[in-house]
Amino acid sequence: MSAPERIPPRSVTTAELLAKGELTVRGRIREASNAVLFCSVTYEGREASCVYKPVAGERPLWDFPDGTLAQREVAAYEVSEATGWRLVPPTVLRDGPHGEGMCQLWIEAVPGSELLALVDAEEPGEGWKAIALAEVGEGKTALLVHADDERLRRLAVLDAVINNADRKGGHLLPADEGRLYGIDHGVTFNAENKLRTLLWGWAGDPLTPEAVDVLQGLRDALSDGAALAGKLAELITDVELDATRARVDALLAEGKHPEPSGEWPAIPWPPV
Numbered sequence: 001m002s003a004p005e006r007i008p009p010r011s012v013t014t015a016e017l018l019a020k021g022e023l024t025v026r027g028r029i030r031e032a033s034n035a036v037l038f039c040s041v042t043y044e045g046r047e048a049s050c051v052y053k054p055v056a057g058e059r060p061l062w063d064f065p066d067g068t069l070a071q072r073e074v075a076a077y078e079v080s081e082a083t084g085w086r087l088v089p090p091t092v093l094r095d096g097p098h099g100e101g102m103c104q105l106w107i108e109a110v111p112g113s114e115l116l117a118l119v120d121a122e123e124p125g126e127g128w129k130a131i132a133l134a135e136v137g138e139g140k141t142a143l144l145v146h147a148d149d150e151r152l153r154r155l156a157v158l159d160a161v162i163n164n165a166d167r168k169g170g171h172l173l174p175a176d177e178g179r180l181y182g183i184d185h186g187v188t189f190n191a192e193n194k195l196r197t198l199l200w201g202w203a204g205d206p207l208t209p210e211a212v213d214v215l216q217g218l219r220d221a222l223s224d225g226a227a228l229a230g231k232l233a234e235l236i237t238d239v240e241l242d243a244t245r246a247r248v249d250a251l252l253a254e255g256k257h258p259e260p261s262g263e264w265p266a267i268p269w270p271p272v
Helices: 014-020 069-083 150-162 209-221 227-233 238-254
Strands: 022-028 037-043 046-054 091-096 099-105 116-119 128-137 140-147 172-174 180-182
Touching: 014 037, 014 046, 014 091, 014 099, 022 046, 046 069, 069 091, 069 099, 069 150, 069 209, 069 227, 116 128, 150 180, 150 209, 150 238, 209 227, 209 238, 227 238
Parallel strands: none
Antiparallel strands: 022 037, 037 046, 046 099, 091 099, 116 140, 128 140, 172 180
């Protein structure tokens, strides 16, 4: 009698691990304004580090409905995945030790990738884009710049789509294999123009052909009955979903990166 065929163990996906795994809180990230818990998650032999942000730990905001920041984080991930750029770490909405919340794969930042700088000059050097003048003490100013990096440019387009009101330098995580991730997307998808970011270096510049192709794909993915539209409908309001569609349409119609509106602070504080 021949031996029974061995079936190889099933590979657990990152989404399954985050959604179904056992969460164990290891500590709290104190710098965050809302409750951010560093955890380990285990499922069917696979383990990873993650961030868990319970809805119960969210601080109320005057311009965002209470208890919605976790859903917005997941919505940002879903839009990022639809672009194909994969700029947001895997993120799910799930129950945890402190109730429902957002669970996101922990990304270990790789040191040495310089994305932001202060320079004592009136114009940015080669390979850099100007953001704004910044006070550096004793009445002196310096020019705040960010790298002229295609990964940042893609993130600038994503932020314009999701209406990110808080793109700080500390939310940029260079990772292994040349990857770049953006994190902390709780204040996104507002129906009003709230774009506040450090990535203004391309303001008014034409969108790249790649960005135009991605936005055209997003427009289709956000149409009634499409998969992405269905996912977002469970995470944000109908008004916010319509506003997201309108932002994509506006970017395609104008064909350029947005510029500060003047109706809202253009740069987050603190910027890093």
